[in-house]
Each structure stands twice: as structure tokens, then as C-alpha cells.
Amino acid sequence: MTVGGGAGGAPSAFDPKKIRMYGLVGSVVGIYLGAILNMALNTNVFSFVGAVAAIFAVVMGANSVRRICAYGIGTGVPSIGMLALGMGIIAVMFGLSVAETLGFGLLGPIITLVYAGVFGYIIGVLANKVIKFNIPVMEEGNADLSMAGAMAILGWSFAVSGNLGYFDIVKNVLMTGYIAIIFIAGGLAILHPFNANLGPDEKQDRTLVNAIMVSGIAMIATGIAAILTQGLAAGLLQLVIGFALWFYFFKMYYKLVKRDAAAVVGTGLLPPTVQ
Amino acid sequence: MDAFSMGLIAAMGALATVAGASEDIESDVGSQSNPNSQVQLAAQVGNPHRIYNKAISGEPPANALWAATAAMVAYTLITAFQMPALFALVAGASVAALFNGVFAISAYFGRNSSQRRFNQWVYLDIVRYTTPSIMAHAWITSFCIATISYIMVYMLPIHHPFPMPIIALIWGLAVGAIGSSVGDIHYGGEREFQNRQFGCGLNTMLSGQIVRKAEAGLRNSIDNAWFCTKFGGPATGMGFGLTVFLDNWRTTVFDPVTQASLAIAMGIFFIIVEVFYNLYIEKSARRKYGPYPEYKGDIAA
Numbered sequence: 343m344t345v346g347g348g349a350g351g352a353p354s355a356f357d358p359k360k361i362r363m364y365g366l367v368g369s370v371v372g373i374y375l376g377a378i379l380n381m382a383l384n385t386n387v388f389s390f391v392g393a394v395a396a397i398f399a400v401v402m403g404a405n406s407v408r409r410i411c412a413y414g415i416g417t418g419v420p421s422i423g424m425l426a427l428g429m430g431i432i433a434v435m436f437g438l439s440v441a442e443t444l445g446f447g448l449l450g451p452i453i454t455l456v457y458a459g460v461f462g463y464i465i466g467v468l469a470n471k472v473i474k475f476n477i478p479v480m481e482e483g484n485a486d487l488s489m490a491g492a493m494a495i496l497g498w499s500f501a502v503s504g505n506l507g508y509f510d511i512v513k514n515v516l517m518t519g520y521i522a523i524i525f526i527a528g529g530l531a532i533l534h535p536f537n538a539n540l541g542p543d544e545k546q547d548r549t550l551v552n553a554i555m556v557s558g559i560a561m562i563a564t565g566i567a568a569i570l571t572q573g574l575a576a577g578l579l580q581l582v583i584g585f586a587l588w589f590y591f592f593k594m595y596y597k598l599v600k601r602d603a604a605a606v607v608g609t610g611l612l613p614p615t616v617q
Numbered sequence: 618m619d620a621f622s623m624g625l626i627a628a629m630g631a632l633a634t635v636a637g638a639s640e641d642i643e644s645d646v647g648s649q650s651n652p653n654s655q656v657q658l659a660a661q662v663g664n665p666h667r668i669y670n671k672a673i674s675g676e677p678p679a680n681a682l683w684a685a686t687a688a689m690v691a692y693t694l695i696t697a698f699q700m701p702a703l704f705a706l707v708a709g710a711s712v713a714a715l716f717n718g719v720f721a722i723s724a725y726f727g728r729n730s731s732q733r734r735f736n737q738w739v740y741l742d743i744v745r746y747t748t749p750s751i752m753a754h755a756w757i758t759s760f761c762i763a764t765i766s767y768i769m770v771y772m773l774p775i776h777h778p779f780p781m782p783i784i785a786l787i788w789g790l791a792v793g794a795i796g797s798s799v800g801d802i803h804y805g806g807e808r809e810f811q812n813r814q815f816g817c818g819l820n821t822m823l824s825g826q827i828v829r830k831a832e833a834g835l836r837n838s839i840d841n842a843w844f845c846t847k848f849g850g851p852a853t854g855m856g857f858g859l860t861v862f863l864d865n866w867r868t869t870v871f872d873p874v875t876q877a878s879l880a881i882a883m884g885i886f887f888i889i890v891e892v893f894y895n896l897y898i899e900k901s902a903r904r905k906y907g908p909y910p911e912y913k914g915d916i917a918a
């Protein structure tokens with residue numbers, strides 16, 4: 343049963359185009375920054391930059407989920423989050439392996455991004471034209487989701503492996519099984535914000551703050567994973583930064599809840615009905 | 618096949634039974650998954666309530682996250698620090714329970730504050746005493762599932778080729794799917810509409826008209842856990858326990874490499890037996906309780 347979510351597009355304070363620009367530029371620049379710093383200084387302490395970069399992508403993805411699902415897709419919110427990461431993981435594997443084959447490992451994120459955008463757009467066209475969802479923002483939203491999913495997976499994979507090389511990612515992320523936590527924590531980071539805030543009085547800033555908060559949790563998870571693949575220092579650094587981000591944004595989220603809720607009470611009987 | 622591996626399979630079945638039961642009760646304490654629709658609708662049709670609204674996606678992805686987190690932490694501790702397995706699994710389940718708590722609280726806050734126009738309040742006492750109960754059940758689920766994956770990867774004579782977090786992810790998805798389809802009906806169909814005649818199904822007219830008052834005082838989610846422990850939880854446990862036990866039994870008795878066809882045939886045999894058993898249960902229920910009478914207004918239950 344579809345619940346909540348006012349139809350006809352959700353009102354938003356932040357323009358989706360701006361969020362897309364920040365999301366894409368932030369995530370790509372962040373992943374490159376982390377990779378180049380790690381390579382230039384021959385260290386792996388800057389792997390956490392990849393996890394921070396993934397947050398930009400997650401915010402963009404959460405906003406895109408919000409835009410698509412505001413057309414009355416209530417129970418489809420979890421599915422669309424999983425779809426985002428499903429498209430993303432294919433794009434990441436494709437992008438990294440093509441870059442490796444071409445001999446330019448550093449081209450990986452760009453190839454991933456382009457492939458994810460095209461792939462997501464095609465899925466969006468299929469959803470609208472073949473399955474007949476008839477949601478106006480579906481093509482654009484799916485392209486966004488696919489790119490967000492790909493960049494989030496790539497950012498966290500880099501945070502776990504400390505390197506953008508295809509074989510390193512396969513060895514440190516896939517063979518260890520850490521892809522499982524990246525996939526599911528990343529998926530929830532993209533789908534949970536709108537799902538948790540679903541309802542007629544949903545506010546964009548509250549949803550996006552929730553996205554950053556959940557990304558902080560995912561960063562804690564990748565930090566724990568990085569302890570094994572990169573050693574205690576790099577892993578703990580990531581874990582602590584993830585915890586700090588989570589803590590800060592959880593407090594901010596609680597503030598927004600207090601702002602938006604009808605009432606936040608310690609305890610009490612049933613409130614009077616408003617119809 | 619030897620006695621040791623058969624014992625391990627039995628232990629996995631037992632762990633899965635516990636995991637299934639606790640998974641279902643965890644989702645019922647928080648009103649997750651499909652019964653959540655009615656909790657969400659209640660305020661919108663003019664019934665604000667004091668029931669937890671834990672909308673963390675569907676049960677399969679949520680439980681996949683808890684299980685994968687527990688397995689990931691345990692795998693890291695075992696591999697990087699050579700910690701004892703039991704300690705590592707307990708630590709992993711604890712991290713998973715903490716994650717669960719954060720997700721649960723943020724969903725309760727978010728969903729309720731998005732219903733401002735219906736005057737649905739956010740009650741902090743509910744967050745304080747219900748969230749630990751949800752986390753405790755999530756701890757049990759993730760501990761059991763991470764232990765099942767540990768047994769499959771490290772202890773069975775034929776080690777599973779997949780890494781531990783991926784197996785935990787798959788079992789987490791499975792337990793969530795089973796909990797969602799088996800146990801939730803008991804909560805969503807029976808408990809939320811306890812004041813209607815037994816077996817009447819959910820008429821569209823009744824959408825959101827859930828029971829908000831308890832035997833004494835206002836109904837809360839802990840009461841719902843008490844109710845669901847009587848049937849929904851154990852039924853889910855049996856469903857998941859049988860899935861894990863039968864599936865692993867056939868690949869332990871028959872070698873998956875040399876006797877693959879026998880293992881597959883045994884799987885098909887189990888499916889056929891279960892289909893017929895389900896058919897029998899459905900027919901016997903229809904025979905015993907008969908067709909539901911036409912709706913003639915509310916009848917005292």
C-alpha cells in the first residue's frame with residue numbers, strides 16, 4: 343500500500359541541479375584528491391577522503407530518491423535505493439576494469455561516471471516507456487541515482503582499499519566481502535533519508551541532513567573494514583571522522599525534528615485529533 | 618558426512634530458528650515493513666497513536682545491513698587481530714545493534730515529524746524504552762546470522778567459497794523476507810485489528826483504524842512484542858530454521874561436487890513436499906473455519 347508522499351513533486355528549498363553539481367563535483371574531486379594524496383605521499387591515511395566524497399554522492403542520490411518517490415511511490419523507496427546501488431556497482435566494475443585495460447587506472451572514476459549516467463538514463467527510459475511509470479523526472483532521476491550509487495560505491499571502495507586500481511579493489515573489497523557492507527550501507531544511506539521522513543510534512547533539509555548522518559554510519563563501517571585492509575591508523579582515523587560526522591549531523595537532525603514536529607514531548611496521552 | 622558436520626548443521630538450524638523469531642519480534646516492536654503502512658496511515662485518518670514507527674526500508678534490506686555489519690566486524694576482528702570467534706561475533710552483533718538503534722530512532726523521529734498537520738506527536742519516552750528492546754532483538758538476530766555464516770565459512774568440512782560478510786548479507790535478506798511474509802501477518806492482520814472479527818481480512822474502509830488503546834492504558838509497541846511472541850515470532854523462526862537446516866543438510870549429506878545432482882534432486886524433493894504440505898494446511902483451514910460470512914456491519918468478536 344502506498345502511503346504518505348504528496349503527489350506531483352516535492353517542494354524543495356535547494357535546487358536539484360545545484361545539488362547534482364555539488365554531488366558530482368564533490369564526489370569526483372574527493373575521490374581523486376584522496377587517490378592522488380595517497381599516491382603522492384605513499385601513504386593510506388587519506389583514504390577517508392574517499393568516504394567523505396561518497397557523502398556528496400549520497401546527498402545527491404537521496405535528493406533524487408525524494409524527487410522520484412514524491413510521486414506517490416511509498417513502498418518503492420527501498421527498491422529504488424537498491425536499484426541505485428545495483429546500477430552503481432555495475433558501473434564501478436565496468437569503469438575500473440576498462441580504465442585498467444586501457445592502462446590509465448586514474449581514468450576509472452570518469453569512465454564510471456559517464457557509464458553510470460548513460461546506464462541510469464536508459465533504465466529510466468525503460469521504466470517510463472516500457473513499464474509505464476509515467477513519472478516526469480524518472481529518466482533524469484534515474485541517471486542521477488545511478489551516478490550517485492556509482493560514486494558512493496567507488497568512494498567507499500576507495501576508502502576500504504586505499505587505491506583506485508581494479509585489482510586492488512577486487513582483492514580488498516570484493517574478495518574480503520566488504521562489498522556487502524558497502525552495498526547495503528550505501529543503499530540505505532541513499533534510500534533511508536526519504537523513507538524515514540516520508541509523510542506530507544517532509545522537509546528537504548531534514549531529509550538531506552539524515553542522508554549525511556547515515557553516511558557517517560556507513561563511514562564508521564568502512565573504517566572498521568579499513569582496519570584490516572590498510573592498518574590500524576588509517577582505519578581508526580576513518581572511523582573517528584565517521585563517528586564525528588554522524589554525531590554532529592544526528593544532533594542537527596534532532597534539532598530539525600524539534601522544529602518540524604507537531605510537538606516533541608517527554609511523555610503524554612494521545613494528542614487531540616486534527617482532521 | 619560425519620557426526621561433527623551433522624552437529625554443526627543442527628546448530629545452524631537452531632541458530633536460524635532463534636534468528637527468525639527475534640527478527641520477527643524486532644520488526645513488530647517497531648512496526649516495520651507492511652504493518653507499518655497502517656501505523657503510518659492511522660494518524661492520517663485521524664488516529665494519532667503512541668506506537669513506534671520504525672520505517673527502515675523493508676525488512677530484507679534492513680536485516681541484511683545488521684547481519685552484514687555483524688559479520689563484517691567479526692571477520693575483521695578474527696582476521697586482523699586473531700580474536701576468538703565468539704568474542705568477535707558478540708562485538709559484531711553489538712555494533713549492528715547500535716546501527717539498528719540509530720536507524721530506528723531517526724525513522725521514528727522523521728516519520729512522526731512529517732505528520733505535523735495530523736498532530737502526531739514525537740514521544741521521547743517511547744524512544745527511550747522501546748528502542749533498547751528493538752536493539753536487543755536486532756542483536757540476537759545479527760549474532761545468530763553472523764554465527765551461521767562463520768560456521769559455513771570456517772567450520773564446515775567443505776568451506777563455503779564466499780566471504781563471511783556476503784553470506785551474512787544473503788542470510789539477512791532471507792530472514793527479512795521470511796519475517797516479512799510469515800510473521801508480519803500475525804501483527805498486521807491480527808494485532809493491529811484485534812477489535813475486528815477474527816479472520817475478516819483488511820477492508821479498505823478499515824485502513825488506519827488500528828487499535829490504539831490497550832487492556833489498560835494506551836497500547837504501545839512493547840505490548841505488541843508480547844502478543845507476537847505467541848505465534849508470529851515462533852512461526853517465522855520455524856520457517857527460517859527449516860530453510861537453513863534443510864538447505865545445508867542436503868549439501869552436507871551429499872557432496873556438492875561429486876554428488877551435485879543428488880543434492881539438487883533432494884532440494885526439488887523438499888520443495889515438492891512443502892508445496893503439498895502447504896496445500897494440505899490451506900485446505901484443512903478452509904474446511905475447519907469455512908468461508909468467511911458476508912460483512913454485515915461490525916459484529917462483536
